[in-house]
Amino acid sequence: MDKKIYDIIVVGSGPAGLTSAIYARRAGKSVLVLEKEAFGGQITHSPKVENYPGYIEMSGNEFAEVLVNQALGQGAEIDLAEVTDVIDEGALKRVVTDAGDYECKAVIIAAGSKHRPLGVAREDELTGNGVSYCAVCDGAFYAGKHVAVIGGGNSALQEAVMLSERCSQVTVIQNLAFLTGEEQLIRKLQNTPNVDFIYNSVVDALEGRDELTGVIIYNTEENEYSLIECDGLFVAIGQMPENEPFLHVTKLNEYGYVDAGEDCTTETPGVFVAGDCRSKRVRQITTATGDGAVAAVAACRYLDTL
Ligand SMILES: Cc1cc2nc3c(=O)[nH]c(=O)nc-3n(C[C@H](O)[C@H](O)[C@H](O)COP(=O)(O)OP(=O)(O)OC[C@H]3O[C@@H](n4cnc5c(N)ncnc54)[C@H](O)[C@@H]3O)c2cc1C
Secondary structure (H helix, E strand, O other): OOOOEEEEEEEOOOHHHHHHHHHHHHOOOOEEEEEOOOOOHHHHHOOOEOOOOOOOOEOHHHHHHHHHHHHHHOOOEEEEOOEEEEEEEOOEEEEEEOOEEEEEEEEEEOOOEEEOOOOOOOHHHHEOOOEEOOHHHHHHHHOOOEEEEEOOOHHHHHHHHHHHOOOOEEEEEOOOOOOOOOHHHHHHHHOOOOEEEEOOEEEEEEEOOOOOOEEEEEEOOOOEEEEEEOOEEEEOOOEEEOOHHHOOOOOEOOOOOEOOOOOOEOOOOOEEEOHHHEOOOOOOHHHHHHHHHHHHHHHHHHHHOO
């Protein structure tokens, strides 16, 4: 029997990928979503989401479940497979996976990105219980409390500014002897009374049984360990997009994100990109779902020209 040729294959079942599947199905296109890990994407790691319009509060898992069911209800197929390559064969695209090859006419890459972890013991266990990677998402849970921010680049400094507006104390912990973010941000933070800085220090261990109560840091210059008591730890040491499988059909920027603008098109006709894996400033569910809709409409228009 001949293998099915899908109109659209979506790589990744996060908010961007599933939104694009919903939009493409409603335009009557056949859609397969391929996911390598968690159906619903990285939001499944979040115990509480309070900034998605229309939902006052929900867990990331609740949101993911509704979104998966909505895509399935619209007739999208969703399979577990890791995409390892996408090959442009003109009007047809070959999607190579660890479960075999698939063919389609258009591809939407919605592979997301991962926050770079600290790499210390019990980090996974305490994520959502004091350890966070997103001040926009979780900052409100620490109002009036003492938090530490790990990192000294622009992302970390922006997180520190945001947190200083609601937390009682913000301690920025940087591994170097200086901050690497923009001068303007550094000056702003240095003039904020509830922000302090610790340099030349890395996180050695996380304290607390079920909830974080502090961090042990190691000062590499003084060769000394010390305990910083805090209620929250915001890790902002960069993100890790996982876009290597798409190198044959996209151009990546210097940080590894697919170099594409708000129209979600790539340099390869018939290949589109949506969500956190794209170069952009704000990585949130709202921006991912927005991209999903834009990419799906663009893909449907492309299909109609074939
Ligand atoms: C702990 C935490 C809390 C957060 N809280 C909030 C919040 O409160 N509000 C908010 O708006 N945002 C929040 N975010 C951010 C939000 O989750 C992301 O912005 C959003 O999920 C991005 O959606 P996406 O579809 O682009 O990517 P993702 O959700 O990352 O989905 C991409 C999917 O693609 C899959 N994938 C990657 N590569 C491949 C491959 N080669 N083959 C097959 N599948 C692949 C991944 O496994 C993943 O499931 C939070 C994130 C985290 C980690």
